[in-house]
Amino acid sequence: MKADPKGVMTGAHFLDGDHACCEGALAAGCRFVAGYPITPSTEVVERIAARFPAVGGMFIQMEDEIASSIAIQGAVWAGAKAMTVTSGPGFSLMMEHIGLAAMLETPCVFVNVQRGGPSTGLPTLPGQADMMQARWGSHGDYEVIAFCPNSPQECFDLTIEAFNMAEIYRVPVMLMLDECVGHMTEKVVIPEADAIEIAERRFTGAKPGEYLPYETNGNWVPPMVKAGDGHYFHMTGLTHDERGYPVMNAEAQEKCVHRIVNKIRENADAIVRLREAEIEDADVVVVSYGITSRVALKAISMAQAEGIKVGHMRLVTAWPFPENRIRRLADQGKAFVMPELNYGQMYLELERVVQGRTRSLLVPHGGGTVHDPEVIYRKIKEAVQ
Amino acid sequence: MEPKNPVVDYLRMDRIPHIWCPGCGLGTVVNCFVRAIKTCDIPRDLISVVSGIGCTGRMAGYLKLDSFHTTHGRPIPFATGLKLANPKLKVIVCSGDGDLFSIGGNHFIHAARRNTDMTIICVNNFTYGMTGGQVTPTTPIEAIASTTPYGNTEEPFNLSHLAESAGAVYVARWTTFHVRQLIKSIKEAVQKSGFSFVEIISPCPTLYGRRNKLGDGLEMMRAFKEKSTVRNGADTREVGLDFKGGIVCGKFIDRERPTYLERYNERMTARLGASYKPYEGVL
Numbered sequence: 279m280k281a282d283p284k285g286v287m288t289g290a291h292f293l294d295g296d297h298a299c300c301e302g303a304l305a306a307g308c309r310f311v312a313g314y315p316i317t318p319s320t321e322v323v324e325r326i327a328a329r330f331p332a333v334g335g336m337f338i339q340m341e342d343e344i345a346s347s348i349a350i351q352g353a354v355w356a357g358a359k360a361m362t363v364t365s366g367p368g369f370s371l372m373m374e375h376i377g378l379a380a381m382l383e384t385p386c387v388f389v390n391v392q393r394g395g396p397s398t399g400l401p402t403l404p405g406q407a408d409m410m411q412a413r414w415g416s417h418g419d420y421e422v423i424a425f426c427p428n429s430p431q432e433c434f435d436l437t438i439e440a441f442n443m444a445e446i447y448r449v450p451v452m453l454m455l456d457e458c459v460g461h462m463t464e465k466v467v468i469p470e471a472d473a474i475e476i477a478e479r480r481f482t483g484a485k486p487g488e489y490l491p492y493e494t495n496g497n498w499v500p501p502m503v504k505a506g507d508g509h510y511f512h513m514t515g516l517t518h519d520e521r522g523y524p525v526m527n528a529e530a531q532e533k534c535v536h537r538i539v540n541k542i543r544e545n546a547d548a549i550v551r552l553r554e555a556e557i558e559d560a561d562v563v564v565v566s567y568g569i570t571s572r573v574a575l576k577a578i579s580m581a582q583a584e585g586i587k588v589g590h591m592r593l594v595t596a597w598p599f600p601e602n603r604i605r606r607l608a609d610q611g612k613a614f615v616m617p618e619l620n621y622g623q624m625y626l627e628l629e630r631v632v633q634g635r636t637r638s639l640l641v642p643h644g645g646g647t648v649h650d651p652e653v654i655y656r657k658i659k660e661a662v663q
Numbered sequence: 664m665e666p667k668n669p670v671v672d673y674l675r676m677d678r679i680p681h682i683w684c685p686g687c688g689l690g691t692v693v694n695c696f697v698r699a700i701k702t703c704d705i706p707r708d709l710i711s712v713v714s715g716i717g718c719t720g721r722m723a724g725y726l727k728l729d730s731f732h733t734t735h736g737r738p739i740p741f742a743t744g745l746k747l748a749n750p751k752l753k754v755i756v757c758s759g760d761g762d763l764f765s766i767g768g769n770h771f772i773h774a775a776r777r778n779t780d781m782t783i784i785c786v787n788n789f790t791y792g793m794t795g796g797q798v799t800p801t802t803p804i805e806a807i808a809s810t811t812p813y814g815n816t817e818e819p820f821n822l823s824h825l826a827e828s829a830g831a832v833y834v835a836r837w838t839t840f841h842v843r844q845l846i847k848s849i850k851e852a853v854q855k856s857g858f859s860f861v862e863i864i865s866p867c868p869t870l871y872g873r874r875n876k877l878g879d880g881l882e883m884m885r886a887f888k889e890k891s892t893v894r895n896g897a898d899t900r901e902v903g904l905d906f907k908g909g910i911v912c913g914k915f916i917d918r919e920r921p922t923y924l925e926r927y928n929e930r931m932t933a934r935l936g937a938s939y940k941p942y943e944g945v946l
Binding site for chain 2: 309310312331332334335336338340341342344345346348349350351352353354355356357358359360374375378504505506507508509510511512513514515516521523524
């Protein structure tokens with residue numbers, strides 16, 4: 279399906295990442311946003327508040343992030359495409375409802391413009407330290423999808439992609455910006471509506487009385503319904519059977535968890551998005567994401583000027599982690615350097631996959647600014663020693 | 664002809680027997696709820712029920728309607744999203760005193776302040792039944808709970824007064840003894856445009872009654888009958904509940920205020936002019 283032209287601001291614009299994210303949501307067909315003000319994400323909802331009335335959308339500023347993160351799910355079950363927007367402290371408050379979305383298989387998008395933490399931390403300065411929280415923050419076993427844009431253009435493009443993935447897999451999808459990407463202003467090209475591909479919600483063809491909410495018919499993802507269509511369906515955050523009814527036993531639990539985990543794991547190769555450069559000949563690969571991927575380029579060119587063979591892998595999706603690709607590169611004997619604005623989060627995944635077969639080095643940073651490229655460059659040299 | 668229970672068509676009979684204890688008031692509440700909505704002029708397909716967590720939280724799961732069993736304390740913001748995305752839906756929240764007024768208290772006052780068009784039915788049994796009888800924000804002073812073994816010392820909320828103060832347009836209280844009045848009030852609340860609130864005093868003989876020597880379900884119902892007085896239009900400041908004291912019942916508030924969406928559309932039309940198409944849902 280193509281985007282509804284009503285929400286698409288076709289043309290070349292000068293936008294910051296937060297505003298581009300709003301335009302991406304509009305283009306993706308999002309018409310319900312609930313949010314609560316928090317730096318450095320507030321510009322997303324401010325633009326939404328201004329833009330939505332003219333396109334038939336509804337923005338509501340809720341009383342807190344807990345309310346925002348479940349109001350969007352109510353809206354989805356009424357048929358809307360919906361998202362909420364926040365930063366670290368608000369993201370922490372939303373965790374229970376990321377679990378609810380995983381359990382009910384509610385397609386929805388959570389935007390986190392990351393700042394320095396823990397706690398109130400550095401509200402106006404960048405961090406990338408919520409990456410593990412995005413994956414594991416709610417209790418219980420589940421999987422999510424997470425994107426890491428590194429430019430305003432990607433904030434637009436990947437917001438659309440996030441909504442599409444949410445519909446295809448019926449999962450909560452995280453858009454993990456950082457303060458730099460959220461607040462940097464660059465050219466953003468928004469195409470014509472009919473050049474934007476939108477994943478439509480897959481509704482059941484079953485007649486009222488015949489629909490079973492979690493009957494998968496051998497697929498990973500069951501079709502949906504919406505309130506008001508006469509299905510009298512039931513949704514519960516309790517472990518449930520195909521009817522959506524609570525069932526309190528290990529067998530039902532196994533069936534439930536198995537599918538909500540494996541619908542992502544089994545499709546990981548189709549979901550993972552990477553950008554790679556000069557990987558084939560490389561002795562060392564710099565793996566990075568978000569703003570850090572732009573800083574890394576400088577370090578890479580410094581090393582290349584000395585004749586070191588350095589490649590660059592950018593994680594456009596952080597979750598699911600590109601296990602298969604990293605494993606193949608490790609098998610080829612390539613070393614890895616990973617700078618990130620935290621003390622080793624995605625790096626833990628890298629280490630897990632590399633399993634000590636080749637050298638993998640972290641370039642940690644507490645956040646508040648970006649890396650000095652010199653520091654990354656020195657790690658690259660260390661990796662090839 | 665075999666007589667048919669008039670409410671079974673609205674129940675998920677494949678989930679019966681339910682989990683509620685003998686003597687619990689929730690069966691009466693469900694019965695009254697169904698009888699009320701059956702006589703409303705609202706198409707059944709357009710009714711959604713949202714519950715939180717707890718004994719009353721299980722209500723949504725037994726009703727054969729679009730029904731949502733959400734997270735603890737959060738049925739109101741879920742209902743807010745549901746209603747605002749499709750304003751044609753009639754959204755009814757059924758949950759307990761702990762869910763709506765302890766963990767969910769903030770959502771209640773804000774939804775009332777906005778006058779979001781929804782009905783809140785609070786089954787107030789003065790305790791957290793599902794977790795074994797702990798103190799709640801409505802437990803009267805002196806009452807014993809598993810976490811107040813020497814008696815509660817905290818002032819309870821007067822829910823009717825709270826609802827009125829926060830902006831509810833309809834406020835009523837009945838006990839599970841008052842089935843006819845309760846059916847009428849639920850019907851009025853559901854048909855009322857705006858944020859409506861019905862408090863139902865309900866017996867929990869297993870975890871509240873027994874600890875406080877209030878007898879079994881039947882004895883608690885007898886106490887409701889003997890201790891309650893009906894005072895429609897009563898000043899909500901004067902209807903707070905004491906341990907073993909009188910229970911003032913009635914319709915306390917029935918007033919008009921623009922709903923969230925009425926105000927929203929009025930404002931947008933005023934500012935954006937003829938180009939603004941009044942919001943009627945995202946679809």
